[in-house]
Amino acid sequence: MITYHTHQRTALIDFLKENSDKAFTIEEIIVKTDNEELSRSTVYRLMTKLVNDGLVHRTVKGNSRSFVYQYIAEEKCEGHLHMKCTDCGKVYHLDSSxxxxxxxxxxxxxxxEIDSHTVILGRCNTCKK
Ligand SMILES: [Zn+2]
Ligand SMILES: [Zn+2]
Structure with a gap:
C-alpha cells in the first residue's frame, strides 16, 4: 500500500518538476499526466500533502475560486526571491543576482532586511497584455 502510494507520488512530482515553470489546476494535472493511477481523489490528496510538505505552492487563479499548483524545489529556491502573478497564480523565480x-x-x-521567503506580488508579462 505504501509502495503504491509512493509510486503515484513520484509520478506526480516528476510531472510537476518537468513543468516547474508552469502552474496547473488539479483538472489540468489529471489531463496532462494521463496516468490512470492518478485519479481525481488521489491527485487531490497528494497535492494537499505536497503543499503541506512545502514542495508545491498553491495559489488562487485570478478572481476565480480554483487553485493552481506549481512545483517549488526547496534546494533550488534558497537565495532568491519570488514573484507571484495575482492573475494566473504562477510563481516566478527571480534571478539570484x-x-x-x-x-x-x-x-x-x-x-x-528582506526575508528570503518574500514573494513579490504583481502581474506577469503574459497577463499584463
Ligand atoms: Zn525559486
Ligand atoms: Zn500571469
Whole structure:
C-alpha cells in the first residue's frame, strides 16, 4: 500500500518538476499526466500533502475560486526571491543576482532586511497584455 502510494507520488512530482515553470489546476494535472493511477481523489490528496510538505505552492487563479499548483524545489529556491502573478497564480523565480541587488538596495537605503521567503506580488508579462 505504501509502495503504491509512493509510486503515484513520484509520478506526480516528476510531472510537476518537468513543468516547474508552469502552474496547473488539479483538472489540468489529471489531463496532462494521463496516468490512470492518478485519479481525481488521489491527485487531490497528494497535492494537499505536497503543499503541506512545502514542495508545491498553491495559489488562487485570478478572481476565480480554483487553485493552481506549481512545483517549488526547496534546494533550488534558497537565495532568491519570488514573484507571484495575482492573475494566473504562477510563481516566478527571480534571478539570484537580481534578488541580491533588491535586498542590498533596500537594506542599504532603509536598513530593512528582506526575508528570503518574500514573494513579490504583481502581474506577469503574459497577463499584463
Ligand atoms: Zn525559486
Ligand atoms: Zn500571469
Amino acid at each position: 537580481v534578488s541580491s541587488v533588491i535586498k542590498e538596495d533596500i537594506g542599504s537605503s532603509t536598513g530593512f
